[in-house]
Amino acid sequence: METIVIVGASLAGTRAAQTLRAEGYDGRIILVGEESEMPYDRPPLSKQFLLGDWAREDIALLTPKEVESLKLEFRLGVRATGLDREHKRLLLGVDGDLSYDGLIITTGARPRSLSGLDPHQEGVHVIRTMGDAQRLAEGLRNGQTLGIIGGGFLGSEVASAARRMGVAVTMLERDPEPMAAILGTRVGRVLADIQRQHGVDVRTESMVRKVVVGSVKGVPSVQVINDDETRLEFDNVLLSIGAVPNTEWLADSDVLIDNGVVCDDKLFVSDSIVTAGDVARINHPLQGFQRRIEHWTNAVQLGEVAAANLLAGRRKARSFRSVPYVWSDQFGSRIEIIGSPRGDDRVELLGSEAKDNKRLFVYFRDGAPSALVGINARSWMLGVRRRITDVAELNLAFVENLEKEISDNQAAA
Template sequence: MTAPREVAVVGAGAAGLHAAEALRRAGYDGRLTLVGAEPEPPYDRPPLSKQLLDGRLAPEKLALREPAALEELRLDLRLGVAAERLDRGARTVHLADGGRVRCDALVVATGVRPRRLPGAEAPPPGAHVLRTLADALALREELRPGVRLLVVGGGLLGAEAAATAVGLGAEVTWLVSAAAPLAAVLGAETAALLTGLHREHGVRIHRGAAAAVLHRRGRAAGVRLADGGELAADAVLMAIGSVPATEWLAGSGVPLEADGGVACDARLAAGPGVWAAGDAASWPDPRTGRRRRLEQRTNATDQALLAARNLLAGPDGARQAYAPVPYLWTDQYGLRVQAFGSPGGADRFELVDGSLAEHRFAAACLREGRVTGAVGIAAARALRGLRAQVAAHGPWPPAATGPEPARVG
């Protein structure tokens, strides 16, 4: 299939939108359908836990494109309707509203859905997740001075939401299972800095595991802990991770990993005519040989661009393998932390600029003598200089500094 007449992109987030744009930019002129389960046109998710949650941004400011730009893409735009089933034999995506989308090629970009605690599968008032615009607006209604918010989950989403909520005057308890929350993502040193800032700003950090959401008078009233204890709250945010939103692919023949991720090859193909990009895509990392699935904003964009290019290249064309240098950022207490690669799990932390005490630094993160990640705050130039070392996965100190490899996309 070198020239598909009909392409469907299922998932209208950043990955889906960028895939559609890349197809049009590359000259694809056929029918292009973009399916999204949410009613809103494609919008940016990172601000949900920060600028949208604290009211600095209005919902309409999250739109990734103006209406005129979407019009120029000439999309068959199906919003507010989820994909229900893929019939690969008939090359048809069946939608929840009974509609059908015929496609010669498919890009899966449905992302992830949040995990929930027992007792909140059908969430009562006061029990929240934070994945969609509607989720963020519902949580924002709860955040007023003096409200007791319990944030469950020690990852970046929970940390950002806790920082935002305490800034709005909420009494925040952050329930984490690890002794050093965020260390697995940002490394021990940066995690310790951020954890200290949380405490300085009044966030109470409680170590334990949540077993279920408690109910009182029809509302969430806290959580029951695995050790039998309880933590009371007026509202609960469950930030306990996500699972790929790929149930609609069950029985289709599209290969899925044990966690539900779409099992792609190194070029993001998941079978003849099927591609994946974004949070749900799993692919073999050419540097390590191990399969990876990244829930990061820049990864979603980069994968979408490459999946679109490889789709149009056809089976005999020059398809490119996906070999990114992962990048993430988080904004907490007025600081922007940026990271390349995998700072978590490092056994050495080498400062190359600034200091942690100043809240301005760049550092290389090493494992067994090789650079596996880099992390920094307010030291963008020095951090960018470390990116090439992360990409090379080379020894430290580097023998020489060569030109930085071009970024995918």
């Protein structure tokens, strides 16, 4: 292959480019990115960058020296408009087309909005880009109240930052507890308690029907209207209700799209196309069904495997079998997930309640472990991650040994 084009110049795309060089590929690598910025890390946008603790250079994924040494070419501020698979051309509209021998699709996802609502009008916010975070930071500096629609990790991290800035925060969550659909009500209640202990007004089973932008006595305000006609006024509102994969540009291609770019377990879309990151919908062996995993570690691992497999070819490529790992920092607490929990899984606490709020939960589905969730349990979770590198290793024997270790450690403390 003389030229590999990576469409999507963020984390997964950057890791794919680095892996291509590490695997010995010496052809052209062209990264196409819709944003005009060079690749940067997104998790700090809702934390350190939002607070002003970190600057642009602190979240850069590549230094100028790395770009030069890796011999990477960038087409930034350019949006893919289509794909001609027959002639192996990436269509870029007025910006011209690019021919490729291999293509890596890493176009990611964008924040979901409410029907009919412009998420970029005054007082309304989402977080995906650096510009989004800068705009929200300005809104928080000038406002006193923030409404967060959605109680997931992103919304909870922004709540943590906003409270540190002295902003009053109300979180509106449609489920009985935050993240109940993924973590169940037991662990969701723990997460809600963390928020409430730091002054967040968490309102569960709150179904938002509409958001209206207006003004009160000449001052811009945002009104949130629930299904029960409850009306709440805020200076700023953050939408944190999930993400939509960026696949519209593939609509006229014959690439299979189903809530993401559908690929096999080796990340191939076709012999010359692979996919990775938030846009990839993979049939993961731990989950037993196809889904996207929208988290940092997954983007890194998928980017690396996709690039290596593209070079190896379909016959020699390896299946993606890494255990999903997710983390979130909220109000000084670290929440970590290893595996793929669901809200209807059976949940058990390993060991006993620790005085320092250090807890480790195990999730079971059909009698087998599906996930481990740690709260302020960094040392335990680090040990687990070191020992589990393949989905097959998350089994009953492993959980039984882990429970004994935790119980012994707690007894000796």
